[in-house]
Structures are given as C-alpha cells and as structure tokens.
C-alpha cells in the first residue's frame with residue numbers, strides 16, 4: 181500500500197479511536213518500559229488509544245487494533261510542550277519600545293520606559309495574544325515571569341490571576357515575580373511575597389543590582405538571598421531566578437544560590453535561568469559550581485535564542501560566542517535542564533512567536549544537542565514537566581488528557597529540519613482548529629476607563 185500523504189489523513193472526531201504507527205521519542209513517554217524495540221534515535225513505534233478525551237492505552241505498535249483506526253504512517257507524535265521560562269507581560273512591545281542597538285543595557289532601559297504603558301487592558305491584550313500563539317503551536321503549559329515593581333504590581337498580578345482562570349484547561353499558566361533581588365530587602369519584599377502567594381505563583385528575582393546590569397556578584401549576595409528564601413519559606417512557595425545573564429565571569433551568583441537553597445531547606449525547589457557566565461569561567465570553577473548545583477538539586481533553564489541574540493553584542497562587531505550555559509556538562513551530571521523561549525518581540529529579543537518547538541529546533545543547533553538527537557526533545561517536554569510539576573504536559577501518559585501534536589516528519593532529523601507550520605494539535609482528544617492570531621489584533625481598540633487611571 182502506498183504511504184498515506186499527510187494532507188490526506190482524515191483526523192478523527194470521535195469519543196474512541198486509535199492512532200497507530202506513531203513514532204514517539206522514548207524520552208517523551210512517561211513509561212517507556214514496554215517499548216523494547218527502538219530505533220537508533222531511541223524512538224518507539226506506538227499505537228495510542230484515545231477514549232473520552234484521555235490517553236487510554238499507549239502500547240508498542242501491532243496490527244490488531246479494533247474500531248476507528250487512524251494510521252499516521254510512522255510520523256512523529258509528541259505530547260503538547262511546555263515553555264517553562266517566558267515573559268508574556270513584555271511580549272509584543274517591540275514597536276512601542278524599540279531597542280536602539282539590541283544590547284542588554286538598552287533592553288532594560290527601553291522596558292522601564294515602556295512599563296507605564298502596561299495598563300490592565302494592554303497587558304490582557306498582549307498576554308492573550310501570546311497565549312493564543314502558543315496554543316496554536318502546541319504549547320499547553322507556560323511559566324511566565326512577571327515584572328513586579330511597585331508601579332506595576334497592582335496591575336500585572338490581577339491580570340495573571342484572571343488569565344490563569346480564563347485559560348484553565350487550555351494552557352496551564354504559572355507565574356513568577358521578577359525584580360532585582362535587592363528590591364526585596366525592605367517592606368516591598370513582604371508585599372511581593374504576599375501577592376505571589378495569593379496568586380499561587382513562584383518567588384523570583386534577578387541577581388543583578390536594581391541600578392545596573394549583570395556584573396561581578398555583589399558582596400552581600402548571601403544576605404540578599406537569605407531574605408528571598410526567608411520570604412519564600414514563610415509562604416511555602418518555590419523559587420525561580422534570573423541568574424548571571426552576562427559574559428562577565430565575575431558574575432557568579434549561581435553557587436551562592438545553591439548554598440542558600442541548602443541553608444533554607446529548598447533542595448529541589450529552585451529553578452535558575454540563563455547562567456551564561458558559568459560558560460566563561462575556568463573548568464575547575466565550573467566543576468565546583470556544578471557540584472553545588474547538583475547537591476542543591478537546582479533545575480536549570482537555558483534560553484538559547486535570547487542568549488544568542490543578547491550576549492556578546494556590540495554594534496559593528498561580530499559576536500564571538502553563543503551566550504549559552506554549559507548544558508552538556510549539566511546533563512552529564514544528572515542536573516535537570518530545560519530549554520525555553522524567554523522573551524518574544526520585545527526589547528530583549530526582537531523576534532519569536534511563543535513557539536517552543538521552534539525554540540527546540542534552534543536549541544539543537546545552538547547547543548549542539550545532536551549526534552545523536554536522542555535526549556534533545558526532553559528539554560522542552562519531560563524535563564520542564566518535572567521542573568514545573570506539570571503532569572500531563574510534555575510527556576505522554578496513560579490516564580492523562582489526550583494533548584498531543586502530530587508532525588509531518590518520520591525521523592527526528594526530518595522534524596528538526598523544517599518549521600512544521602502544518603503540525604496538527606489535539607486537546608482532550610479533539611483536533612484544535614485554532615490558528616495564530618493576526619498581528620492586527622495587537623492594535624489598541626477603544627478601551628475601558630480603567631486604561632486611563634494609571635499614574
């Protein structure tokens with residue numbers, strides 16, 4: 181029989197059906213033990229029964245399936261994915277707050293200048309736009325950092341709570357407070373921790389001073405971190421930090437974070453994003469830090485597209501390094517690492533579409549996650565699923581809602597080689613017909629009075 185053309189597959193809309201001949205990376209199966217026959221890319225050929233919107237059976241392929249059977253001809257079937265580090269509140273401000281030279285310093289300044297425009301309607305519009313893009317691309321869980329400054333906290337966090345409710349069942353939304361950690365020292369720290377706890381969020385921050393870029397670690401970093409962990413522990417909330425996002429090897433807050441996590445009983449409860457400068461330190465310093473990271477069970481998130489864009493940027497000079505942290509060395513030690521999208525069409529990163537599959541494709545190239553590609557899919561699937569305790573996202577498991585994506589590719593090589601804009605996304609066993617929103621939808625419409633109440 182001639183192989184089925186992707187465009188000719190009749191996607192089901194039924195309470196019960198089998199998808200057969202699905203090629204699944206073993207690292208994206210919650211339980212791969214039954215799949216003893218795997219190909220050179222550690223992929224399994226699976227038959228999947230979907231019943232009442234959930235995965236009822238996930239088994240090695242056989243030719244004895246009953247009822248409605250959809251043969252996808254050995255094409256890739258993935259769980260819906262997780263973008264574990266984003267900034268939905270900054271997204272799509274690139275025209276309004278342009279970065280004149282693309283550097284980190286000017287990104288910071290442009291964002292601060294634009295923040296007064298972040299009214300509640302403006303935040304809702306841009307964040308919804310981002311969520312709709314992500315959903316259309318097959319993302320079902322997002323952790324977003326939220327700029328949390330005295331002038332924005334009252335606007336951003338109510339919008340986060342509202343959107344989390346509005347999107348429940350479509351995209352699981354986690355939120356992390358973001359401001360320089362030295363801002364948390366006074367009463368404001370109590371206010372931030374309270375706000376975050378009420379919204380069931382994570383306490384975050386960036387380990388650079390309020391008035392400056394990432395540079396040499398401040399002398400009182402341990403004190404600042406003690407304050408942050410004390411606040412987190414008081415409300416029993418997890419921690420997610422922006423760490424050492426610079427080429428400067430003197431920026432070395434990561435080992436201090438590991439030590440603080442151990443001091444405060446936060447083993448396994450802390451995520452650190454970026455950690456770029458670690459890659460610029462000596463091998464012995466890297467080793468020492470990774471020992472601590474492993475001991476404190478810190479999770480690491482690498483943001484390859486944004487690191488590539490922002491790091492080593494000087495106008496008129498060709499960049500000499502890729503900006504990413506030491507991912508292979510971390511994985512080798514068993515440290516949990518995820519890759520995520522970070523900024524999208526704002527002053528920190530001018531491009532993007534909230535498509536973590538695109539982040540994955542770029543991560544493979546930027547970080548050399550290939551030859552073999554075996555474990556690369558876990559960085560946007562199973563690993564962030566564990567980091568965010570996001571069961572049912574990023575990994576296929578019996579009993580979980582049937583959220584998955586089918587790509588017109590058989591091998592991982594075919595998968596990584598094309599953007600796959602024609603991928604088919606399923607939610608609760610039903611094909612999503614949603615498309616990415618038109619950019620027109622970002623245009624400000626007539627807004628309610630609350631828009632003008634902002635000082």
Ligand SMILES: [Zn+2]
Nearest residue numbers: 325422453522
């Ligand atoms: Zn970030």
